[in-house]
Amino acid sequence: MRFVIIGAGRVGLRTGRVLREEGHEVTLIERDEAKIRRARNQEFPVVDGDGSRESVLEDAGVANADVLGALTADLNVNFTACMIAKHYGCRTVMRIDEGYREEIYRKYADEVDEVIYPERLGALGAKNALLGGTIRAVADVAPNLQVVEVTVSDAAPVNGYTMDELELPANATILAFGKREADLEIPSADESLEDGDRIVVLADFDVLSDVRQLLVGESPERATVNAGTGGVN
Structure with a gap:
């Protein structure tokens, strides 16, 4: 399967490693230079840019991706990216922090395939959410x-x-x-x-x-x- 993951921080990078170890194709999107260097040092293809911009998502191959994982700490970036990816037929998994109120969670959960809490789930849980497993x-x-x-x-x-x-x-x-x-x-x-x-x-x-x-x-x-x-x- 082909995955586009937005955010090469701790959760995004570790999730990418787990997916790659299982034989999946993973492309990362990141705009922080240090995180980009770290991901490229681990031989990940990385697109430098804002994951909420359609042109950046296209550069990362969203048109041919099976799943988009929006795993940044920015809820607005994550949600916008998922809405764009839906138009390309991707399964969408969005990170949300546990501090958000229940009504906010429900609002976003209705629009994407799955919402995850990385503080609770980490890389393994994020990987399972992206794969849509049981x-x-x-x-x-x-x-x-x-x-x-x-x-x-x-x-x-x-x-x-x-x-x-x-x-x-x-x-x-x-x-x-x-x-x-x-x-x-x-x-x-x-x-x-x-x-x-x-x-x-x-x-x-x-x-x-x-x-x-x-x-x-x-x-x-x-x-x-x-x-x-x-x-x-």
Whole structure:
């Protein structure tokens, strides 16, 4: 897949590295000279300019991109870039800081494909949002421990199991459960697992791929790639 990421700061650059390691094409947009040099030293193609300008986005290849990630600290730049990218048929993922009020979040969330909080999600969560996957980071609680929300797929080996029958790896614990479109809550033992249900799991990074295999039904190789490596900083 082809990605255009606006912002070569800590979140943008680390997200770009994770995506590139998985074989995706990544182009960065940045206007800070020091950040541009750092990104180019890591062999990223970088367009020097304002990511909210259509001409700059075109220079970065937005017309041929699959996804645009607006990951700067400037909400106006991020939103404008996403609105432009939508006209090119891109999936749009926009960074927003947690300090914004709920009504502002809802206003922007309705206009883009996904809103992320980098303070909470970091590079792994941003990568999952860009890919539009079925697992997303919620929070890091220790260097190698993360809370993730997983969406059960039709191909999951545990599809049709009850919560009492579900056995996760030793270093993974279920925190909450929600039926499709329903609120998350503490699960009951006889609750059945179905396509579209969501499970919040506290898991060690080492077993995230095992969790994906069980709840999403991915192959071991794909589950390992999608689980990612490292945490939120």
